[in-house]
Amino acid sequence: MSEMKIRLALAGNPNTGKSTLFNALTGLKQHTGNWPGKTVAHAEGEFSFHGKQYTLVDLPGTYSLYSNSADEEVARDYIIFQKPDVTIVVLDATAMERNMNLALQVLEMTSRVVICINLMDEAEKKGISVNENALSEKLGVPVVKISARNKKGFTKLLQEVEKMAILKENPAAFQIQYSAELEEKISELEPLVSDWLGESYPARWIALRLLDGDEELIQKLKNSIPEKLEKEADEHAVQSGLR
């Protein structure tokens, strides 16, 4: 009997050990090293866990997911257009505050997320402790500590990934609340976005990108977006001084 493969993506800042984790799980040899920007296009590999087949995509490391660079576009487009079953956000335990920004950006795009805190061996050496339960409660998604280089924590990580992959409903994850003014614009645009694109696109996130005047994304969605929606997005952006 052939079962559908579960599709996973690895997202995170540069140098957080995504490719190290990718290699350890898939047995492939993506280039890793201690300098940023090594993974440029996405690499794909496979593994199985608990008798299920997984496809794992190693995305380039980025500090954000707007369209500022080719790397950001690759990572962003993969999450939005390829819709992985679960996105694993890999964070550096020794730089949690900086890394959290990317995690929150991914959570705006999808709540099918497992947060993976890597480099726990480094953190322990530096006397940094991470309260993964508090973080998980706050974010509304599982948080697992690992050390990719030492292959520690993989079972727990994959158990959480498996649970997330078979969840019927998307979890109710943490959402950033913006100013009342912006929230009002979002709530006007959101239903228009979902009317047209359906439930398979993250309406709130797309509304935000429209309000931000993300031309590159607008271009990609253009074929599917009604003129009315585009015009309203433009008007809102101009009215609210966003453009």
Ligand SMILES: Nc1nc2c(ncn2[C@@H]2O[C@H](COP(=O)(O)OP(=O)(O)OP(=O)(O)O)[C@@H](O)[C@H]2O)c(=O)[nH]1
């Ligand atoms: N101490 C320690 N080092 C790690 C761990 N995981 C990865 N590293 C190291 O961190 C560096 C970056 O690892 P990569 O796997 O290349 O990081 P990446 O996230 O793929 O980087 P980009 O492709 O630039 O986004 C390498 O030198 C790894 O050996 C870990 O668990 N502990």
Ligand SMILES: [Mg+2]
């Ligand atoms: Mg890499």
